Amino acid sequence: MTDQKEKEWKYKAGSYRKSEYVEHAKRIDYTELHSEMNEEERLFINGLIRETRPGRLLEIGVSRGGGTVNILNAINDMPNSKLVSIDKSDTYYGDDKVRVGDDVFKTFSKTENLTLIVGRDASEVLPVLGEKFDFVIIDTAHVHPVESLNFLCALPYMNEGAIVVFHDISLFYRKSYEGCSLATRILISALAADKISTFEPSTTYISDHERVYNIAAVQITPDLQRYIKNVFHALHIPWEYYPVDDMLNIRALLSKHYDNDCLRIFDNAERVNLAWHFSSGKTYSLDRLARIARELPDDTVFYGAGENMRYILNMYRLFKMEFNYTIWDTNHANIRDINGICVSAPDFDLHSETCGAMVITIGNVEIAAGIKILFENNGYKAFMMEDFLSINTGVGAGAGVDTGAGAGADADTGAGAGADAETGADTETGAGAD
Numbered sequence: 001m002t003d004q005k006e007k008e009w010k011y012k013a014g015s016y017r018k019s020e021y022v023e024h025a026k027r028i029d030y031t032e033l034h035s036e037m038n039e040e041e042r043l044f045i046n047g048l049i050r051e052t053r054p055g056r057l058l059e060i061g062v063s064r065g066g067g068t069v070n071i072l073n074a075i076n077d078m079p080n081s082k083l084v085s086i087d088k089s090d091t092y093y094g095d096d097k098v099r100v101g102d103d104v105f106k107t108f109s110k111t112e113n114l115t116l117i118v119g120r121d122a123s124e125v126l127p128v129l130g131e132k133f134d135f136v137i138i139d140t141a142h143v144h145p146v147e148s149l150n151f152l153c154a155l156p157y158m159n160e161g162a163i164v165v166f167h168d169i170s171l172f173y174r175k176s177y178e179g180c181s182l183a184t185r186i187l188i189s190a191l192a193a194d195k196i197s198t199f200e201p202s203t204t205y206i207s208d209h210e211r212v213y214n215i216a217a218v219q220i221t222p223d224l225q226r227y228i229k230n231v232f233h234a235l236h237i238p239w240e241y242y243p244v245d246d247m248l249n250i251r252a253l254l255s256k257h258y259d260n261d262c263l264r265i266f267d268n269a270e271r272v273n274l275a276w277h278f279s280s281g282k283t284y285s286l287d288r289l290a291r292i293a294r295e296l297p298d299d300t301v302f303y304g305a306g307e308n309m310r311y312i313l314n315m316y317r318l319f320k321m322e323f324n325y326t327i328w329d330t331n332h333a334n335i336r337d338i339n340g341i342c343v344s345a346p347d348f349d350l351h352s353e354t355c356g357a358m359v360i361t362i363g364n365v366e367i368a369a370g371i372k373i374l375f376e377n378n379g380y381k382a383f384m385m386e387d388f389l390s391i392n393t394g395v396g397a398g399a400g401v402d403t404g405a406g407a408g409a410d411a412d413t414g415a416g417a418g419a420d421a422e423t424g425a426d427t428e429t430g431a432g433a434d
């Protein structure tokens, strides 16, 4: 992109408050709607759309649809403009009786220019759509690394020159969010791009006292793409949330569109955060855990297909280990599979001579204890999740022998052996450059 084009973009961004654009926005009365943006922020998005007239628009994070209404109104006289809106949830986070996008259907009788996709993550949806977008609005979980992952997954599906708007870049200054919700600020800080915001910072919603900007837009330029590795590096900032269900899709999408350096940084950041979240903040070593996992007897059964099991499968993927064990869950008919591994009904009648080891991954300690007694009586060598995580489990031959050598050693290779000095520095040595 030439300097001239970048200048034009800044000029366009500054034109968002042209009186004709403001007039257009005022067609919608928000008093009965549930907008999660203030008026100035809505005008900012409306004006950018009116000025740049994008053909394909993408919104990630819909909630009740106040933002979607604003976008649909902005394009309502642009017959060639179409909006795709994605939300990971199908119900509003504040009330599960309200469906996502509810305000849109209350406001418009026809929504042919909208494709609303709910209950799925962008990493699953975007590769299937295969479309490229000119205007993107990201307003999702606000817990790191969600916005960064949303952006990295959407970037390959943006045209050069596309405009991306980020909302809630200062949410952490709001009293009730203090100390968290840094996700969007981390992301925009890592982007090599000029950031454009509203004329005036917000004095409401975020803080009654200080004036902070809470919305920003960037344009996709070659520079932004050249320095995208900065966003991967920022993934080393501790994750407030580990997206246990989406990692398989996210990793698959990233591996298609980013180079090996980026992927190595990503894997290392995921690894350290998986270890942290998997064990609720206790610093279990994934190397050690992987060593135990590698040495499990072939006939091991994992009992429970909930969150712990999903963490375990992510660990297998991260360490490039095949998972060839059986997963049992009484809710198998609904769950069916996790990450492509079949979940089947527990067999309570197996005789002791056919029984091997069992790892009970159920989170509820009392239920897990009951299952343990039941299957021990059936002849299983059963372990609670805590035992599996502990070095003294004795489940596998290598367990309890914490030499630091052996099978676990190769697990560090991917992270530490990178040619990129910074990448290697982010390993467990503690000498992180970040």
Ligand SMILES: C[S@@+](CC[C@H](N)C(=O)[O-])C[C@H]1O[C@@H](n2cnc3c(N)ncnc32)[C@H](O)[C@@H]1O
Residues within 6 Å of the ligand: 034, 035, 036, 037, 060, 061, 062, 063, 064, 065, 066, 067, 068, 086, 087, 088, 089, 092, 093, 100, 120, 121, 122, 139, 140, 141, 146, 150
């Ligand atoms: C702050 S609200 C969106 C508000 C909306 N943009 C507006 O202006 O009214 C955040 C929404 O993002 C959704 N969300 C959270 N994580 C997500 C993800 N990874 N992908 C898509 N949507 C996500 C939540 O379900 C929630 O509905």
